[in-house]
Amino acid sequence: MVALHVNGKVFQVDVSRDTPLLWVLRDHLNLKGTKYSCGIGECGSCTVHVDGKAVRSCTISVGEVQRKKITTIEGLPENHPVKKAWIKEQVVQCGYCQPGVIMQVAALLSQRPALDADQIITKMDDVICRCGTYPRIKRGIKTAIQMTKKEVKKS
Amino acid sequence: MKTSMTRRAFLKGSLAAAGLTIGVSVTPFGHRLLDASEIDSFSPNVWFKITPDNKIAIFVGNSEMGQGILTALSMIVAEELEADWSRVQVKQAPAADLFKNPIIGVQVTVASASVRGFYEPLRKAGAAGRAMLIKAAAETWKVPEDECKAFMSTVKHAKSGRTLTYGQLCLKAAKLEVPKDPPLKKEGEFRYMGKPMPRVDAPDKVSGKAVYGLDVTLKDLHYAVIARPPAYGAKPLSFDQKAAEQVSGVLKVVQIPEGIAVCAKSVDAALKGRDALKVNWDKGVLPDMNNDYIEKSMLEDLNKPLLSVVNTGDAKKAIGEAAKKVEANYFVPFVAHTTMEPMNCTAYVTDDRCDVWAPTQAQFGAQMLASKASGLPKEKVHVNTPFMGCGLGRRAKPDFVVEAVTISKAVGKPVKVFWTREEDIKYDYFRAAGSHRIEAGLDSQGRLIGWSHKLVSPSIAKWVNPMQLKDGIDWFCMWGIADRPESYGWNNRIQYEIPNLSIEFLLSPLPIPCGPWRSVQNGPNAFVIESFIDELAHAAGKDPLEFRLQNLKNNMRARRVLEVVAEKASWGKAIPKAEGRGIAQHACFGSYVAQVAEISVNKKDGTIKVHRVVAAVDCGPVVNPDILIAQIEGGVINSLSTALKEEVKFANGGVKSANFDDYNVMRMSEVPEIEVHIVKSSEKIGGIGEVGVPPAAPAVANAFFNATGVRIRRIPLTSKTVMDALKKV
Secondary structure, three states: OEEEEEOOEEEEEOOOOOOEHHHHHHHHOOOOOOOOOOOOOOOOOOEEEEOOEEEEOOOOEHHHHOOOEEEOHHHOOOOOHHHHHHHHOOOOOOOOOHHHHHHHHHHHHOOOOOOOHHHHHHOOOOOOOOOOOHHHHHHHHHHHHHHHHHHHHHO | OOOOHHHHHHHHHHHOOOOEEEEEEEEOOEEEEEEHHHHOOOOEEEEEEEEOOOEEEEEEOOOOOOOOHHHHHHHHHHHHHOOOHHHEEEEEOOOOHHHOOOOOOOOOOOOOOHHHHHHHHHHHHHHHHHHHHHHHHHHHHOOOHHHEEEEOOEEEEOOOOEEEEHHHHHHHHHOOOOOOOOOOOOHHHOOOOOOOOOOOOHHHHHHOOOOEHHHOOOOOOEEEEEEOOOOOOOOEEEOOHHHHHHOOOEEEEEEEOOEEEEEEOOHHHHHHHHHHHOOEEOOOOOOOOOHHHHHHHHHHHHHOOOEEEEEEOOHHHHHHOOOEEEEEEEEEOOEOOOOOOOOEEEEEEOOOOEEEEOOOOOHHHHHHHHHHHHOOOHHHEEEEOOEOOOOOOHHHOOHHHHHHHHHHHHHOOOEEEEOOHHHHHHOOOEEOOEEEEEEEEEOOOOOEEEEEEEEEEEOOHHHHOHHHEEOOEEOOOOOOOOOOOOOOOOOOOOOOOOOEEEEEEEEEOOOOOEOOOOOOOHHHHHHHHHHHHHHHHHHHOOOHHHHHHHOOOOOHHHHHHHHHHHHHOOOOOOOOOOOEEEEEEEEEOOEEEEEEEEEEEOOOOOOEEEEEEEEEEEOOOOOOHHHHHHHHHHHHHHHHHHHHOOOOOEEOOEEOOOOOOOOOOOOHHHOOEEEEEEOOOOOOOOOOOOOOHHHHHHHHHHHHHHHHOOOOOEOOOOHHHHHHHHHHO
């Protein structure tokens, strides 16, 4: 049995410790928002947060993330600036890579000291979008930063 | 009377609530609007339904693979219906003859044909609904119809200040006769069309709720992975079934024509089981095949006698007598689709029905093949289309459906066939490679007087649609070069005015499976034609834009996109940060696109930086400009990816490329600024999903020539190819 802390809940899963986190999220916890695409950490579609950092769930085993805080696309609040920016900028096409892209941008956005848009964009070369939404991902990043700043001002 | 189970089930579910339903019947003689009673007895293809709760359901039979078709088709209906967009619910329709595309003749999402095919019928269907709702209101109030006006899902009578909602009117309207030729809105009256309406699928895709093929779950689902041959035509000599069956979680091992399938409780267990099989394969049909073999054999085949496709005037004589003659060989390699969601399919076959959840562009083909594989009649095969993680044409081939149905039938359980990324690349139906030899002649004024074009390519048609292979000519391979005489009827040939034209073709016997790849062969063929046109401009001593316009004298749409893109890209003026600039144009799927690319070349390491691509598009009327721009951006990026990076590697008679670490596609930092300019046009509506692809690759190659004076006649322009070419000078 492996204990996993996912989106604020604790799950006991009957799998071997070497099972990739991706398959446990998808097939055991039914969290299908996290996508399989390459299985070798090359494309970013399976990105989740482990203790706030963007991690490729296809190449990390559940044994390695026990007792760590895991967040998937389903656990990222619906009013999160990246999700809101993705709607405002109409980023998605097929949308398959976007949960991973969104999770990676959200992790970079929460980094301290804060990164500016160009710094975030330069850290996005390890995600692949085959529809070619890259120009809009860039716009989405800029809008998400503006939205975050506004929220900070409000609070 | 026996009616289609699929249709009956669908109608039962969808028409359970009474309301106003309009369908469209498409026949070879045009389309006809139908009401609900006829829908049960005829076969309409697309329709909507208004229910007393004042909601509107619009059914879309096309696959949503990112191109925005759910949004675009619904906008057309809602526009003419004068519907309140916030009350519209868009639903994905199942596979059924009801939903066949008027252009293609079957239910399939290909050839940028969805909006083109449904634009007029859907406008009429919406307008008929509006007319019937107005009539129902007028009869209720006993006032003349022309005093009533539809406004945002209501009908208003201004004189008396009365209003009824579509929900209140729908039952009465449903009893009225469907008008045959209802009046359409004028352009100035459009509420949605021509406006950047947000995509209906965006919220679920951003939240992570959207269900793709791979996400479909069923009770007691078995996951199947297949051990497949490493070389084309290879057969298994031996494998260790027992070892696979002993892996924890593995349920069954089944041999099928495609390979050896391992079924398990989870993907992870199935993959471990497949490893344990340790299959020993024979060497396949062409064990020596690798990239050198392919390119050499395809170029050598150009010397064989080819088949004549087009022969106008006397190209040989004209070229022989020309003031200037130019000759060149080009080669375009195989490229893979690598849709982000790898191929997969879920199926459950029982004694009397077969359910399929297929991320497919080809519901019609999926249903036919599932019927054959399950042994059940078509009426008992229910094909559901979930969202798909990109299509790019790969999903027009429903091979994965056959696998899922075959395995489910063998094990008697619901089965999800899962392809790893490695399988998705190795067992792809690639964009076909082509070797070209072109000779052309110019007169003393630089006018094109003769063009002789030889093309060798492996077949696409034989793998996806044998009807397009006739007398040795594969018409998919000709897209962008020559129109098939009995084709779908859109202009898809070389656009230049050439009085003496010879086009010849020969099938390459290579055993490599090929299929449509976004824009099909328009992409590779436009690279060759538009690069060679640039060579001719250079030979004529003319500016590449001027030369194109000179040889497109009567082609107003091609001229217009070239002129617009030239103006927007400041053609002829200094380029701010780039070293070279190239231009290209292409017409396909009823649309015209021209692009200018600005690049710099690092002469020390051979890398190319594309700074900016400017595009001008004439597709006739525009339904959703924001989706149009997104499609052109995506097309340009796919094309740049093939121009700079993509090439499938082969070894030992099979595919060597395996994953994104050795099959390189465009990444974010490599993407240029992309500007899309829509040319206002009242021409017949054209496609948009694929038309951004063809001009980008040749625009980059032409920019490379502009920057370096060196012509590269083969993509991709990798740093090695660039360094080799620069060294030769």
